[in-house]
Amino acid sequence: MNSNNRQLRNIGVIAHVDAGKTTTTERILFYTGENHRMGEVHDGTTRMDYDPQERRRGITINSAAITVHWQGTQINLIDTPGHIDFNIEVNRSLRVLDGAVVVFDGVAGVEPQTETNWRLADKYGVPRIAFINKLDRVGADFLRVVAMMEERLGATVLPLQLPIGAEGEFRGVVDLLTQQALVWDRDDASEPVRVTAVPADMADAVGRHRARLIDSVVEQDEQALNAYLNGEPLDAALLKRCIRRGVLSGAFVPALAGSAFKNRGVEPLLDAVVDYLPSPEDILRAEGQPASDPQGPFAALAFKVAAEGHGAMVFVRVYRGRLRRGDSVLDANTGRIERVARLYEVHADDHVELDELQAGDIAAIVGLKETLTGHTLCDPAHPLHLEEISVPEPVIDVAVEPRTREDAQGLSKALQTLLREDPSLRMRHDAESGQTILSGMGELQLEVSIEKLRSRHGVEVQVGRPQVAYRETLGRVVEVHHVHKKQTGGPGQFAEVRLRFEPLARGEGLRFDSQVVGGAIPREFIPAVEAGIRRAAETGVVRGFPSVDFQATLVDGSFHERDSSAMAFELAAAAAAREAFAKADPKLLEPVMAVEVVTPAEYLGDCIGDLHRRRGIVRGQQLRGQAVVIDAQVPLKEMFGYIGSLRALSSGRAQYTMQFDHYEVAPQKVTAELVRS
Incomplete structure (x- = not known):
């Protein structure tokens, strides 16, 4: 090669x-x-x-x-x-x-x-x-x-x-x-x-x-x-x-x-x-050097994982150096040393075994145990991190439950395989219902994933109706103080935190900062505070959806020489975060889709009227050949079943495409409906 x-x-x-x-x-x-x-x-x-x-x-x-x-x-x-x-x-x-x-x-x-x-x-x-x-x-x-x-x-x-x-x-x-x-x-x-x-x-x-x-x-x-x-x-x-x-x-x-x-x-x-x-x-890097260097220490980016009968096949792009069968590499994201069992040149569903890869090659590796999409593989003596792959936010949830006890044993393993293959899928457990919730980019992706559970993994599942993947956020700035104190027969637990929470703009995610000075909290416990906040953010207080778009700042706190631990600070931070979410006038966020409708001109008025009834905002329209293209933004909640309505409106002649655009604060009526349901 x-x-x-x-x-x-x-x-x-x-x-x-x-x-x-x-x-x-x-x-x-x-x-x-x-x-x-x-x-x-x-x-x-x-x-x-x-x-x-x-x-x-x-x-x-x-x-x-x-x-x-x-x-x-x-x-x-x-x-x-x-x-x-x-x-x-x-x-x-x-x-x-x-x-x-x-x-x-x-x-x-x-x-x-x-x-x-x-x-x-x-x-x-x-x-x-x-x-x-x-x-x-x-x-x-x-x-x-x-x-x-x-x-x-x-x-x-x-x-x-x-x-x-x-x-x-x-x-x-x-x-x-x-x-x-x-x-x-x-x-x-x-x-x-x-x-x-x-x-x-x-x-x-x-x-x-x-x-x-x-x-x-x-x-x-x-x-x-x-x-x-x-x-x-x-x-x-x-x-x-x-x-x-x-x-x-x-x-x-x-x-x-x-x-x-x-x-x-x-x-x-x-x-x-x-x-x-x-x-x-x-292809040149920012500093003007070629991105592909056959002479340097090995570096590659894993960009896809495919589950095969004999283990996971990890697709890589090699940027630097060479890799031989049997070599050991460092996964810079996990810190683990992984051993390369086999190397393959890929021909769709056929694979040709290779002895060596070099800079510039795109090929597959078998034998890596924990490597995921976006991980950097490199020479253990020369660690580095390549730019990761951005993953879009899922917007649709579906509840999956095993049909039988035998299926229950296989479901968890099969879902983990799906998540490893497709990083745009997410999974969480709903504390209220006890259900497993699978989230994805759209109904078709979830449908395909459920079919894989049945056909590839032999797991039969009952599937709920697709639901909108809402998010929650804070409505105002709050400051909370929490002391976690537990005294039992053995060593006690103690952690005191003072945290400030403030809303951020849409799409900013969750940020954490520490302003603690003078050793009020030892440095080694501060990551545990962030971990506690992130864990609490996985379930918001309005309806249990993940909380996003806020900054948490550790302002102050205290510790005990003998009774403080990372676990105590994580528990204190999680409790403080839950208290803050409840006090901060929490808001429900709903996904809004960019929708493009292509329709013959005679149905234009009906199509626009229907989009308005769905809380849609029409941003523009233009001619494309004999048809008119409507550019709109519509909440995802209102788009379920849209294809049937559109066909009825246009005698089957109009079509549409949609993709996620942004999250927006949901109207009070939508929030109230969800809380009641």
């Missing part, structure tokens, strides 16, 4: 659900020779969606990795889900990838999940190229999607091709660099592309777009800029060098055209991956 410059690409394929991302990936596998038979989503025969649930539902649930080769370059490819419920898969993949192919539907253009994924790629600084797909569909328009990308994503988009023919007549592309036409005469993937002259009726458009392309890219290279200013001709190799520099710096995003389903445009897309997306050595 060679990670020399320009010979390795670590890329992801990301898109909104149904943009054709998995079909594009399947075509890449076919053209690179990884697959000899073409997989189709609608037939349930795809290589990347190999999970039985993915094949049955026709969607990607798990990010799948595969290694292919094109023009002498190894490409480690990750196909990610498009559905918002599985956004953690995109998040953790983008954290470790060097580049991305973003697939756009040529009719719908920029859709909500594309926008979310684009922002994630911005956050992680991932260079990307755009593949505008489905150009054979009625209503597809390449240049309209380019304009939409610039407007909605704030990107500078650089078309490298123009489509030949539109909708049903789409048959090829003009390459603006070489000024040649690439034509696929048949849908058959085994039919080679035909290189020919630019159609006469496209000559003017090609000239205009090529001139704009050259204007945009020559600034990336001094030699090219001088040649351009002196009126000298610029060859394709020089222009490619300029484009590569612009992509790596984030100056622009190249756009390519095609129809993956009809096998048109996939080979030029692969060429663009090799020509323009970075190798591991092209």
Whole structure:
């Protein structure tokens, strides 16, 4: 596995659900020779969606990795889900990838999940190229999607091709660099592309777009800029060098055209991956050093854990050094030394055993006992922490109970496996009902997780109706004083704390600070105070939901030489926190979703009226082809059963997508209903 410059690409394929991302990936596998038979989503025969649930539902649930080769370059490819419920898969993949192919539907253009994924790629600084797909569909328009990308994503988009023919007549592309036409005469993937002259009726458009392309890219290279200013001709190799520099710096995003389903445009897309997306050595750290260093002490980030029959398989991206089978590594997050039993190159559901990994590689390790998503693995003699992976807050709860006593024994273990695999799932025990509550990003994610309990772990469960995952917060500043004192036959317990609690802005989480001076409380007991507050915050006082968005400050306290302990201070802090939550005018917070409704114009008024009845705020509307897009924010509580209402309102013609936006203080009426229930 060679990670020399320009010979390795670590890329992801990301898109909104149904943009054709998995079909594009399947075509890449076919053209690179990884697959000899073409997989189709609608037939349930795809290589990347190999999970039985993915094949049955026709969607990607798990990010799948595969290694292919094109023009002498190894490409480690990750196909990610498009559905918002599985956004953690995109998040953790983008954290470790060097580049991305973003697939756009040529009719719908920029859709909500594309926008979310684009922002994630911005956050992680991932260079990307755009593949505008489905150009054979009625209503597809390449240049309209380019304009939409610039407007909605704030990107500078650089078309490298123009489509030949539109909708049903789409048959090829003009390459603006070489000024040649690439034509696929048949849908058959085994039919080679035909290189020919630019159609006469496209000559003017090609000239205009090529001139704009050259204007945009020559600034990336001094030699090219001088040649351009002196009126000298610029060859394709020089222009490619300029484009590569612009992509790596984030100056622009190249756009390519095609129809993956009809096998048109996939080979030029692969060429663009090799020509323009970075190798591991092209990615620089903040201090200007390459992020990938084959010579340094070993360091890697675990970005996914998959439960296998023979133990957990931990997917890693290696940033530094080498790792051999049998090596011991430090998990910097747990402080444990873990032993590497086996190393694998991953080909979707097939695995090829390796002797060694080196910087730049994406592969899987078997043998790690406690490593989780986001943990850093490193040389025990050179510990370090790599930036972790941010995990979104769950917004939907469901109660799960075992059907039988035998199921009860397996349920806890099966749930722990699910939580290890998917960090966006959370689990807690409801003290009032005694139920186990599983929380997630959406109904589909929870449905898939429950199905895994049954199909993979053989555990039958009874499932409650999905409920909103509310939170609680403080309404005002309070200060509390608590003394924990217990005298029994043996050593006593003593801890005195004075704490101030104050509300924070939405999304700030829980912060802790200590202002104790002069040794009033020994330093070693202060972490126990924070631990007690965090434990108390797991169940609020309004209705038992976790308390968030507040700061707790340890102002003062005292201890006893013999009777004080970390446990005493943790108990004192937990009791003080519960008292503070009750006194601080607690508020219920409800999740508010960003909702996008796409409807024919004749149903616009009815759809807006229905959103208002659901306490929704309509933030805007715009035309998209023949349809109108409504952008709204609606409390999640009001969105249960929405799909049925929307179909009834629009004779089945409108559709919607939604994703979590923020938490907001719930109206008194909602709080009162919950307290009564």
